């Protein structure tokens with residue numbers, strides 16, 4: 493059987509796709525962007541801020557009806573459920589409505605509003621799915637006000653993590669617990685929902701935040717996974733000395749040694765000529781940092797990313813060897829700061845999303861996400877996948893963040909087809 497004949501979508505999926513109203517979707521995105529709107533076109537709506545609480549109130553008021561129920565859980569994840577014919581575990585979609593301090597109008601907002609548009613389209617088409625469909629706005633994806641990011645989806649996937657999050661404070665001293673309580677009070681219509689209820693499948697629509705789709709002329713990206721990340725700190729130790737009196741040949745110059753190490757490792761990474769490999773030294777600090785003193789010690793960080801853990805294993809081994817077996821008078825030490833395995837999305841959900849993408853008639857391709865998303869945590873507890881729309885110029889987390897309107901609509905149509913199909917069985 494040819495792949496494009498595969499009967500992966502249910503009969504109602506095409507009707508749901510047709511019922512997606514692009515004008516309504518764009519208007520709802522613009523309405524959401526008024527909460528935290530900046531004069532430069534950007535949006536400032538950090539997690540659980542006044543602007544975000546106002547956006548939450550607006551969301552709840554924007555979709556009401558006899559077969560809708562709004563819910564909020566202990567991490568302040570806010571969700572609306574469209575009832576199914578049976579009370580089976582729901583199919584879920586969504587993303588986040590918080591932004592960076594100076595963010596754009598789409599980012600996670602697109603995934604939430606595309607999800608709500610799918611519910612409205614199902615209403616218009618008179619489709620009652622077998623399973624409920626939930627659209628969720630995850631709390632604090634960005635992690636700029638309260639660290640770490642993806643708190644809401646992380647707590648949903650493993651509720652034991654919530655206690656640690658509740659104590660986290662923002663720069664003003666307010667705790668996540670206090671902000672969470674304010675969010676619960678601001679939407680009294682939302683009933684309490686437990687964290688981590690069973691979910692049949694999760695699809696998250698999001699802007700790509702990179703240039704791959706635009707550069708290839710693709711409208712939709714079927715996201716097969718999220719690359720793995722490892723963070724390290726390297727300490728190189730030498731001995732400080734007077735810059736004027738110490739001859740070059742007898743120095744234990746930590747800065748020169750560290751700089752050579754960075755150059756050598758960066759050359760190794762570049763020599764791999766692997767388009768999926770990311771290698772970054774983003775912080776480099778010399779101590780004591782004096783103009784006329786040879787550096788005693790240097791600390792620098794390494795951020796390495798790849799979709800394949802084995803590639804990261806090999807690179808980490810090279811890094812470890814290079815740091816431990818330093819030639820010359822300086823010594824090196826390596827410390828792991830963070831490690832996240834690559835995420836591999838569910839093959840069956842990916843097939844459904846891909847089929848729906850094909851039905852939109854727009855060019856699409858498979859790709860791996862370079863950034864973390866809430867879907868990463870959901871894939872720990874249910875079959876999950878993501879759908880990307882292009883980012884103009886690859887720009888995001890910036891007031892200039894944008895996506896062509898037709899692409900936003902195509903993404904919502906594909907989402908409608910995939911969700912409907914998953915909710916029909």
Ligand SMILES: [Zn+2]
Pocket residue numbers: 588599600633698
């Ligand atoms: Zn996002």
